[in-house]
Amino acid sequence: MLEVREVETFHGDIQALKGVSVSVPEKSIVSIIGANGAGKTTLLRTIAGALAPRSGTVSFLGEPIAGLPPHRILRRGIALVPEGRAILARLTVRENLEMGAFVRKDPGVAADMERLMDRFPILRERQGQLGGSLSGGEQQMLAIARALMSSPRLLLLDEPTLGLAPLVVSEIFRTIRQIHAAGTTVLLVEQNVKQAMKVSSCTYVLETGRIVLSGPSAELLEEPRIKASYLGQG
Amino acid sequence: MFLEQLVNGVTLGSIYAIVALGYTLVFGVLDIINMAHGEIFMFGAFVGMLIVSKAGAPLPVAFLGAIVVTGAMGLLLERFALRPLRKAPGVSNLSSLISTIGVSILLENVAQKVFGAGNHLFETPFAEIRFRVGGVTVYLVQALILFVSLALMTGLALWLARTRTGRALRATAENLATAGLLGVDTNLMITATVVIASAMGGVAGVLVGMAFNYINNQIGLSMGLKGLAIIIFGGMGSVYGAMAGGLILGIAETLVVAYGDSGYRDSIAFLTIIVVLLIRPQGLFGQAAPGMRR
Ligand SMILES: Nc1ncnc2c1ncn2[C@@H]1O[C@H](COP(=O)(O)OP(=O)(O)OP(=O)(O)O)[C@@H](O)[C@H]1O
Ligand SMILES: [Mg+2]
Numbered sequence: 139m140l141e142v143r144e145v146e147t148f149h150g151d152i153q154a155l156k157g158v159s160v161s162v163p164e165k166s167i168v169s170i171i172g173a174n175g176a177g178k179t180t181l182l183r184t185i186a187g188a189l190a191p192r193s194g195t196v197s198f199l200g201e202p203i204a205g206l207p208p209h210r211i212l213r214r215g216i217a218l219v220p221e222g223r224a225i226l227a228r229l230t231v232r233e234n235l236e237m238g239a240f241v242r243k244d245p246g247v248a249a250d251m252e253r254l255m256d257r258f259p260i261l262r263e264r265q266g267q268l269g270g271s272l273s274g275g276e277q278q279m280l281a282i283a284r285a286l287m288s289s290p291r292l293l294l295l296d297e298p299t300l301g302l303a304p305l306v307v308s309e310i311f312r313t314i315r316q317i318h319a320a321g322t323t324v325l326l327v328e329q330n331v332k333q334a335m336k337v338s339s340c341t342y343v344l345e346t347g348r349i350v351l352s353g354p355s356a357e358l359l360e361e362p363r364i365k366a367s368y369l370g371q372g
Numbered sequence: 373m374f375l376e377q378l379v380n381g382v383t384l385g386s387i388y389a390i391v392a393l394g395y396t397l398v399f400g401v402l403d404i405i406n407m408a409h410g411e412i413f414m415f416g417a418f419v420g421m422l423i424v425s426k427a428g429a430p431l432p433v434a435f436l437g438a439i440v441v442t443g444a445m446g447l448l449l450e451r452f453a454l455r456p457l458r459k460a461p462g463v464s465n466l467s468s469l470i471s472t473i474g475v476s477i478l479l480e481n482v483a484q485k486v487f488g489a490g491n492h493l494f495e496t497p498f499a500e501i502r503f504r505v506g507g508v509t510v511y512l513v514q515a516l517i518l519f520v521s522l523a524l525m526t527g528l529a530l531w532l533a534r535t536r537t538g539r540a541l542r543a544t545a546e547n548l549a550t551a552g553l554l555g556v557d558t559n560l561m562i563t564a565t566v567v568i569a570s571a572m573g574g575v576a577g578v579l580v581g582m583a584f585n586y587i588n589n590q591i592g593l594s595m596g597l598k599g600l601a602i603i604i605f606g607g608m609g610s611v612y613g614a615m616a617g618g619l620i621l622g623i624a625e626t627l628v629v630a631y632g633d634s635g636y637r638d639s640i641a642f643l644t645i646i647v648v649l650l651i652r653p654q655g656l657f658g659q660a661a662p663g664m665r666r
Contacts, residue, residue: 150461150462186553188549188552188553207552207557208552208553208555209552209555209556209557212553212554212555213555218553220550220553224547224549224550224553226542226543226546226547226550227546228542228546229539229542229543229546233539236536236539237539237540237543237551237554237556238554240536240540240554240555240556241554241555284554288554288555
């Protein structure tokens with residue numbers, strides 16, 4: 139569904155991606171793990187169109203999308219839940235959700251809003267409150283729900299459990315499973331390596347801008363290098 | 373007498389509010405002060421004057437003409453003075469600010485060449501018509517100014533609060549990058565904002581012509597400074613702050629002239645700001661210091 143080929147992305151003079159290739163099959167969950175500064179966010183932002191790659195290709199459903207502006211990529215069905223959630227603090231919870239559906243013109247928006255509020259009751263409860271007044275976990279739920287409002291075919295999640303309590307982390311992973319079960323493909327960036335590998339079928343390991351390891355998650359979980367560096371097992 | 377002064381103050385204040393809204397909208401999305409806004413306002417006044425006084429056409433045509441011309445000026449300003457700087461990597465906000473200063477000087481020179489330095493009569497056919505409401509004398513012109521500016525403010529507030537595009541504009545103002553990720557064409561949004569803000573300046577220009585019966589090429593500067601004062605006073609980027617600030621300044625100025633010393637008229641704006649900023653550094657409706665907004 140998504141094919142990233144030999145992508146190089148720069149921040150000014152700093153090269154953050156040095157020829158990264160990732161492929162995400164339809165209806166799968168793929169995870170990307172890696173240390174701080176490895177380039178995970180850069181990769182997701184490049185796919186979502188917030189950054190343009192200097193070279194390489196990105197294709198989605200067989201069509202090239204690299205270099206398109208974010209709103210065009212979103213219209214094609216890729217939604218990003220950014221690192222740090224990026225909730226619009228001065229808009230209400232409901233308005234944040236409505237903004238998620240900004241690119242949609244079909245009549246199904248209101249029904250989708252109802253369905254998402256059923257899935258995340260806290261958002262219905264807080265719908266009139268300003269986004270900035272929610273707790274971290276609630277904001278993460280809102281960020282995910284907002285991205286789902288565009289009814290994406292591929293959902294990009296950038297460290298959705300960052301800074302959340304263990305109970306909330308489990309809830310987020312449960313949500314990711316549900317989203318996947320409902321037919322959405324997921325590309326997940328996580329520092330919560332073990333849980334990320336458990337939900338995903340495939341894992342890529344990014345180190346300083348390069349993919350150093352990749353394969354089926356179940357196999358990589360047994361890989362000594364992964365055990366040592368990412369799972370804290372000698 | 374007092375009530376009449378109050379009506380005068382509200383009339384003047386509602387024009388100030390429209391001018392200040394132009395500043396605040398642009399500041400909201402671009403985080404810069406559009407220093408050319410005062411001159412765009414002045415061109416609105418001149419276009420209105422040409423249509424009403426020289427061509428003898430009715431007022432609605434003057435508003436329409438001013439909106440079209442100043443809206444187009446906003447479009448050009450964004451396209452040629454702001455967008456190239458926004459695209460360039462590593463360019464600070466300061467460059468856009470300087471760029472708008474350049475445009476303002478250019479526009480003032482053009483106005484000087486085309487219209488000369490003196491006063492121009494802005495003739496409204498019903499300048500002398502007045503009526504009494506509950507013992508207060510109100511000029512038809514004042515009622516019209518109030519009607520136009522209140523309609524404009526209400527319309528803008530409703531548009532921002534209730535419509536899909538208005539919501540997208542607020543999202544863009546809060547965080548450009550996030551709005552982009554949510555599918556807002558932020559460049560289009562910025563262009564629309566600068567055009568709308570400029571057209572509001574144009575409308576304010578015609579209103580000032582109606583209110584004072586004469587215009588010259590200096591009104592851009594003085595009105596520009598007051599507009600700036602108001603948005604600092606009301607809170608940078610705050611729509612309601614611009615409205616409230618404009619009204620407060622208009623009333624304060626009128627009352628000072630009526631009951632105090634008219635020589636202090638223009639100092640009032642700046643005196644009020646200093647006092648407010650000492651008490652509330654973020655302005656009346658401001659959220660926080662600009663640098664801390666995100
Ligand atoms: N806006 C920027 N300007 C300059 N350099 C940047 C910028 N954003 C990221 N970088 C650099 O690019 C590299 C990759 O950053 P990126 O944010 O993609 O890493 P990450 O894997 O998401 O890290 P983390 O786990 O901390 O979120 C880092 O070296 C970082 O310093
Ligand atoms: Mg990151």
